[in-house]
Amino acid sequence: MTALHIVSDAEGEVPRPNIRKIGMLEVFDALHRGWIDFREKPSHYVFLCLLYPVAGLVLMAWSAGANLLPLMFPLASGFALVGPIAALGLYEISRKRELGLDPSWREALEVRKSPALFSIAAVAAVMFAIFVGWLVIAQLIYEAYFGVDYNLTTSEFFQNVLGTSSGWAMMFWGDLIGLVFAIVVLAISVVTFPLLLERDVGAVSAIWTSIRATAANPLPVFLWGLIVAVLLFIGSIPIFAGLAVVLPVLGHATWHLYRKLVEPPALDNRVNP
Incomplete structure (x- = not known):
């Protein structure tokens, strides 16, 4: 039943x-919203979004301390690939504000009670695998360019x-391949998590809808990406501090972009799996 529920709805x-x-223009309107x-709701973000810059700093420190400097930039950029998962609480705040409610940060944590939790976890696993x-x-x-010697000082690495x-x-090919990863992630996630938060449609339907x-x-969608x-890059300077503002804005904006891209539930077509 769990597997079926991931593929389909309840x-x-x-x-x-x-x-x-x-x-x-509707993309910019979503960003404005x-x-x-x-x-x-600025008081929520100390709890919800300072986790991002802290996690980013931990990743950077870990890569340097473990002599994995070559993975420092892929870790920092790839961290954005899993950002939509952690923004679930922000979608919930925007959803409840849309209903005219006044949500608290505790209500943002109620996503753990979602009936689509297995589907959300399945999509999250896909995103993590891509990461x-x-x-x-x-x-x-x-x-391929520098061999397997990771015992480099920071100055030698740069x-x-x-x-x-x-x-x-190396940077050219890394950026090009990274762009392919980014396009794939954008296509499969632009509305997936907001959709699952609002409706238990199943992981397959959510990804296909995206x-x-x-x-x-x-x-x-390319403009949104x-x-x-750009905002993630700006927010990362200096030492990821700006992400405490950039990430909640993007999280909320993602909800409003979802609202613009996907029709309300009553208009859904349904098919048997």
Whole structure:
């Protein structure tokens, strides 16, 4: 039953939410609405979102302390691949504000009681697997250019990366392959977690809905991905401190983008699995 419930909803059916076509301006409107949610509920983010910069700093310190400097940047960038999972509490706050409620940070934690928890966990496992895959490939790219010697000082590492033709070639291919990973993650997650939070449609339906939303709105979704990448980069300077603001805004904005891309539940098409 658990496996079936991951594939379908609790009734054994596979909802097929209808997709809307949106324009580029609606992406900026979603971002604006995300900012409003952040502005109206700022007290929540000390609890919910300082975890991100702290986790980022831990990852950076771990990579340096374990002589894994070559994985420092893939860890920092790849951490964004799993960001949609941790933003579930932010989606819940935006959802309840949309209903005219005044949610507290404790209510954000109620996502753990969601009937779609198994589906959420299944999608989270997929995202984590992609994250690990990115780290493995990033390591292989580094080793292809510089071998397997990880006993480098910080200065030697940056000299290799920034001061040699091999380093620039490595960055080119690493960025190109990283872009492919980012596009895949964006396509399968742009509405997946907000959808599962609101409706228990099953993991397969949620991922397929996200892919269909991306296919129907390639430019707006690409613009959203670009906005996310730029804001995450800005928020990471210095030492990830800005992420305490950037991440909650993006989390709330993701909920509003979902609202624009996916029709309300009453309009869903449903099929038997």
